Amino acid sequence: MSIGSQLLKGVLEGCILAIMARETVYGYELAVKLQTQGIDVSEGSIYPILLRLQKEELIIGEIKKSPHGPNRKYYQLTDKGKKSLQAFRLHWESLKYPVDRLLEEKEEK
Amino acid sequence: MEMIKDNNQKRELLNEKNKKLYEDILVYVRLSYNKSEQETEEILMELLDHLLSLQKEDRDASELFGDNPRSYADEIIGELPKTVTRKSLCLFGMGVCYFFATFTFFQGFLTTLLSYIFDHIQTSRTYALGTVFVNSFSSVVIAALVVYGMIRYLRWSCFNTWSKAFEVIFTGVLFGIIPFGLFIALFYFMPAFGVVINLDVYWLMPIGIILFLIGQWLRKRA
Incomplete structure (x- = not known):
């Protein structure tokens, strides 16, 4: 796996947690929300991540019967997931500006 | 489900x-x-x-x-999370029991039936327990290998587009002729050893039924 895709996976995980902190979503809905945020990843890439987050008990999925549409699996954060999101936020904050600055400096030369 | x-x-x-x-x-x-x-x-x-x-x-x-x-x-x-091993073990045991239950029951049933029609078929058989044990064990290993091989093959063939005729011949040889040949060779060439017992073939039917019930029990536990 390239460094790029590993980095992307970690960031994507954080973004998924952030969305679920706001509301419960099902798979397709989540993909649409990521895209409207401008995070343009292959839609399928969310499913392996959802499986991993469930295994790590950061999120929990529940199949809800719906009277009209199909039954859907809705995901929400667990307490462990909330803590993990908090950690991601700290990491991101501490990296965001230094990395930006570093990359910009290089381009000026 | x-x-x-x-x-x-x-x-x-x-x-x-x-x-x-x-x-x-x-x-x-x-x-x-x-x-x-x-x-x-x-x-x-x-x-x-x-x-x-x-x-x-x-x-x-x-x-x-x-x-x-x-x-x-x-x-x-x-x-995907792995399933619990106990469940797989129970299912494997169930498969083995069903396999031998079918084999034993029908051998007992058909031989008994045929002996009523044809006089020369003997209703009493001699079994060398050592041979029976080794052959049974080898059969399970061969059958398990065939099943495993088929799963591997089916997975591998999922995204392929092969000609049907070639596929039929290929799988026929790999999963039909080779294992069947091995079975025949096993029962034909295995020397008789171990304790020898005489058994009337109709006894194979209750043995088959008992194996089937053990299989059922394992299935419920899985």
Whole structure:
């Protein structure tokens, strides 16, 4: 796996947690929300991540019967997931500006 | 299982191209035999729902599965939780019991039946227990290898487009002729050893039934 895709996976995980902190979503809905945020990843890439987050008990999925549409699996954060999101936020904050600055400096030369 | 039935019905809503692709993925993922069934069916259902939504918007399946569906399926399988080993062991034991139950029962039943029709068929057989044990054990190993080989083959063939004729010959030799030849060789060439007992063949029927009941019991425990 390239460094790029590993980095992307970690960031994507954080973004998924952030969305679920706001509301419960099902798979397709989540993909649409990521895209409207401008995070343009292959839609399928969310499913392996959802499986991993469930295994790590950061999120929990529940199949809800719906009277009209199909039954859907809705995901929400667990307490462990909330803590993990908090950690991601700290990491991101501490990296965001230094990395930006570093990359910009290089381009000026 | 409810979800499998749901999946079968919903799959009919896919167009031909998507259906072919989805079913390849479905078979491939389901054949990863050591994964939790519940989780497997849930993710398959989610992918199906997602694909149906894409289809409604006239978007291509590659937006979901990427350009390499096999590697996408591998990624999914890699994240699925493994099923508990006890369950797999029980299911394996169940398979073994059913296998011998069928074999023993019908041998007893058919031989007894035929002995009423043809006078020269003997109703009493001599068994060398050592040979019986080794042959039975080897049969289980061969049968398990065949099943494992078939699973591997089916998974491998999921995203292939081979000619049907070639496939029939290839699988026939690999999973039919070779194992069958091995079975024959085993029973023909194995020397008799161990304690020798005489048994009237109708006794094979109750033995078969007992094996079947043990199989049932293991199935309930799984």
